Amino acid sequence: MSAAPSPARRLYRYARPHRRDIVLATTCSVANKLFDLAPPGLIGAAIDVVVNGETSFIARLGVVDVMAQLWLLAALTLVIWVLESVFEYLYAVRWRNLAQTIQHELRMDAYAHTQELELAWFEDRSTGGLLAVLNDDINQLERFLDGGANELLQVGTTVVVVGAAFFALAPGVAGLAFLPVPFILWGSFRFQARIAPRYALVRERVGLLAGQLANNLGGIVTVKSFNAEAREVARIGELSRDYQQANRAAIRLSSAFSPLIRMVIVCGFVATLVYGGQLTQTGELAVGAYSVMVFLTQRLLWPLTRLGETVDLFQRAMASTRRVLDLLDTRATISSGPRVVPVHEVRGDIEFSDVRFAYDPRAPVLEGLSFRAPAGETTAIVGATGSGKSTVVKLLLRFYDPLSGSVRLDGHDLRELELRSLRAAIGLVSQDVFLFHGTVAENIAYGLPDATPEAIAEAARVAEAHDFIEALPSGYDTIVGERGQKLSGGQRQRLSLARAILTDPPILVLDEATSAVDNETEAAIQRSLARVSKDRTTLVIAHRLSTVRHAHRILVLDGGVVREVGRHEELMELDGIYARLRRIQTGDAAA
Secondary structure, eight states: OOOOOOHHHHHHHHTGGGHHHHHHHHHHHHHHHHHHTHHHHHHHHHHHHHHHGGGSTTGGGTOOSHHHHHHHHHHHHHHHHHHHHHHHHHHHHHHHHHHHHHHHHHHHHHHHHHHHSOHHHHHTSOHHHHHIIIIIIHHHHHHIIIIIHHHHHHHHHHHHHHHHHHHHHOHHHHHHHTTHHHHHHHHHHHHHHHHHHHHHHHHHHHHHHHHHHHHHHHTHHHHHHTTOHHHHHHHHHHHHHHHHHHHHHHHHHHHHHHHHHHHHHHHHHHHHHHHHHHHHHTTSSOHHHHHHHHHHHHHHHGGGGGHHHHHHHHHHHHHHHHHHHHHHHOOOSSOOOSBOOOGGGOOOOEEEEEEEEOSBTTBOSEEEEEEEEOTTSEEEEEESTTSSHHHHHHHHTTSSOOSEEEEEETTEEGGGBOHHHHHHTEEEEESSOOOOSSBHHHHHGGGOTTOOHHHHHHHHHHTTOHHHHHTSTTGGGOBOOGGGTTSOHHHHHHHHHHHHHHTOOSEEEEESTTTTSOHHHHHHHHHHHHHHTTTSEEEEEESSGGGSTTSSEEEEEETTEEEEEEOHHHHHHHTSHHHHHHHHHTTOTTO
8 A cells, every 4th residue: 555645745736836936936946046055155255355356266267457346346245235136036926826826726626525514524523623724724725835845945045055066166175164064954853743743733732722723613503502611711721732732842853853963053154164174274276265165065055944944834834734635535425416497497307215314323324215296286205303304304415325225306316417406406404593693684595696685575474574574773784793693593594585585496495494483473473384386396394394284295203214204184083193292292192
């Protein structure tokens, strides 16, 4: 089994469309460093001119006059400093823009990919953990591309250029100057190998912390109502300490790298200083060349002291990159089918055939469920808690696929249909209403963003929501707050119904839509449903049996199968499960 490719290689493959920008940014970084390394050579040349005058190296090139040589060096210095500044500007702009571009694309690709993953994948993960990947991890990568990539390139350029200059001027001194480099490289690789798992643990811990923070903030009402503030502070404190400890373990190792490298570096510098000076004294090395080598040794070795910080930043970025790219590599288990069915062609005939399903293999939910909901009619599904009612909705929307059997729409297996066209044909009103932070109008028009104000208001009237909306401080422009917290449960439910009505779907699904509302709101919703369900396939999942008595047929689920089928009156006469549930709800259980 071959080893998985490194995060750096995976990132390069991902950034392949930006190869030209990477090459240009790299070229600017290298060019900047080349011009940055030129001044020591100019200093050495100037010393050579002052010491040797008309026999200097420049004189041998044809410029004999000493002042002319100095002016030539001054002009070259000016040009080199200008070019160094120009390329510094160019590499900064290019690397930073590239970092921003990759950051944006990676975040959008990762977020778009999560939208394609099945519901079961989300149910196994925390929202905060996903936010840590989509935000913090991608930002960590951006920080490295913003400066760390340029730093690595410039260190590499320095080693190559200075090495070539040293071996050209004095190979013996070059060997001493470069003596620390193998130890530095060996130490860097050892450091990477040891620090990588520590940063992976840091990213894992920050994901857990972010997940618990998101969970607590989302459930702040529950926290307050149970006086659990202190307990939750303690829980967050424990997770934050775990994150702190993971960071400390990484910090201890990363902080030791630079001082150790610095001690190795000083040996090379001292050796160059002493041995090069000795060669100069004996005449084996020119004074100008010695000056160049002393300055270049510093240019070579001192930047390596920052290598630890750069490698540290690189490892943090790679730990984050692995998490983001692992998310992108996650394959969806529910894939869209090839058949596109326009909404206006959907009749709405629904059929479950011997459907078996389980969230956990040890606890099956549906055991061979079979039923048909004819087009244009209202079919209600009732049963005790845990009988599988809401699972029917999830299978119909293809949030899950059955383990065996089939779910069909107008004779087509749902697995054959394109997911977008399937879900566009179904309007869902759920018990757990989710409203986005925004206006009332924006929430009603969520499924049809281009809807006119008149269409939005008409959908609200049909849902019997118009009157209470008009009474809000800003009417349809009232901000509902996160998750609609400024509205009552009944108001949120009627907005959810209006949202489904506006899209005018051929199939309307009501999943416990009135279970958490008062009698007045239930009556209003029932009046709305009587209007919108006419000649429309309507599937009503209900625990409160008073909401289904006018359905064309009622299916009673028990043990994952249909036990009873009929209209309200027929099921009451049958005196079975339905009749017993009805008596319990009306307070006549003893009858």
